[in-house]
Amino acid sequence: MSDQDFHVTRLYHPSHHVTDLGEADAFFQRVFGRATRPMAEMTKDQPASPGYPTNYSQFTPINDVLFDTIDPKLYVLNGIQRYATVDKPHLKGLGWYLEGAVAAYRSLRRHNIEMVGQQDEVADSDDPPTAPGSPMPIFFTTPESAGLRYEFLPQIPFPLDHRLVEGWQLPPVSDDDPLGIEQASHHSILTDQPARALRLVVDALGGKVIHEGRNEVLGASSTYVHLADAVYEYAVPDAGTAAHADWSATAPNDTYHSITFKVVDLDRVARHLESQSVAIAKRTDDTIVTDPETSLGIPWGFTTRLTAGDPRSAK
Template sequence: MSDTDSGQFHVTRLYHPSHHVTDLHAAEEWFERVFGRPSRPLSEMTKKAPASEGYPTNYSSFTPISDVLFDTIDPKLYVLNGVQQYADVDGPTLKGFGWYVDGIVDAYRRLKDLGIAMVGQDGVVAEGDNPPSAPGSPMPIFFTVPDSAGLRYEFLPQIPFLLDHRLVPGWEVPPVSDDDPLGIERCSHHTILTDRPDRALRLMVDGLGGTVVHEGRNEVLGATSTYVHLADAVFEYAVPDADGPAHSAWAVNAPNDTYHSITWKVADLGRVERHLKEQGVDLRIRTEEVVVTESETSLGIPWGFTTALTTGDPRNAETPR
């Protein structure tokens, strides 16, 4: 099944990765300094229209990075009806991501038919024939339960969203800017560590209509990986070797999956290496094909940088120059 043949619904675009931090302002400063990208707070959405009653707007900021909208969240500030919805974190960490969906009711029913457990934005189990809606709003929105799907994945319709740069009519992945200190062309892929790729593929392929585009070894991670193309992105589901460098990172959330890293396609690895070192970001790996940062000096994420998209990626012919 392809990502364009999913019955009565269509996954249109990756919405955003979610990143939980202890200090929003520090994260915003890091993205500005290291990625050369300004962030915008969620509160900008309520300048002309008030937020739903009781819904906080101070807990999140969004950073546009080429074809990705990156969402940073302080879980202490995300409180609905007096209840903090996300657990505190000791340090910054990737948590999950989600998609814009056309025909979201049918998507919800498809996942429900597959036995994938879901909840609403308030954490209440979704059991009805129709998806739950956002608090104080009729907009459908739901999330998978990690025990059932591996991660907390989010689903919502593609509504107007002021902070999403990609929703401007006619938007395309931009060429590399001379002002971009990292020379980012686009996102290559998102890496999820798992010991149950079958669980992930049930959601991504059987449920959402994604396509497996490559299977093989990732020697940098020390893992055997399956790459899935869905909508506008590629997702690597990597099974770490028991004695490999990624095994301990997976074990943090075991038996659930771990959203481990994001890898960017860039114009020049030398440019990346020089800038990261200038900004005090240490490198874990540097080969002719890839640069990977030390997570301790890069917001808890081992960011990857490469000059080539993954084997089988259908976007290979689309990368801007």
């Protein structure tokens, strides 16, 4: 396999940092109608590597998204808490499965993107760092060079990822789904340096810009990129907006702000959110955005249309 021969296969998972895993579990059950599965399930048949914690994370399947919720206080590896404690929930980062992880790593290096390993060791050799006690490549971009801490790893068997079951396809909307979710529309990342983000997702990883324009709901000028199975919005928020305030908290790095899902019916969404005391911050003819103060720190979006240029709309 040459240095050019790699493929981003799918979004691995969004990461959400919370103050309490039990609260997050309850939220996804009552609002999304989805049950979470703790990482500890993975160690029933195959023990974790010595010293590796399994109590810090849980996963929620939401159609084509595997959502990872983390309590940073519990992620202690080799005696060091690897993520900063949070005082309120917030989306943190995301990552991708790869075919040809070594080639992808080298492509990132060629584009001057700095990386670290799982224990935050600087990744500056020709080969990527590996997981502790394992030969599996796993590496992360630094926010300073890529905007966010993005994760990369091979698409290995992962029993908590519902999408890796042989023959899995995007399911039809269930009558039991209180929100009527079809699929993820896009992931919104706030930035004042869109060129930095595009250097990663387009230049180094091979994503394609599918649309540029205003997002009046967010109050931003946005560039939308299709990469593998998902669409990413890199949005420059207007001053004075809630989005700008959210970005300012992590500036000059980027902020992973929200996830928007395509749904069959906005009225169905609104009724269910109201029944669960989730406030609606904004509503237009085709979009609802929740108040993050009542929705686990995330301004979840629900829309009846995909982004212009989204190639998935033809499927």
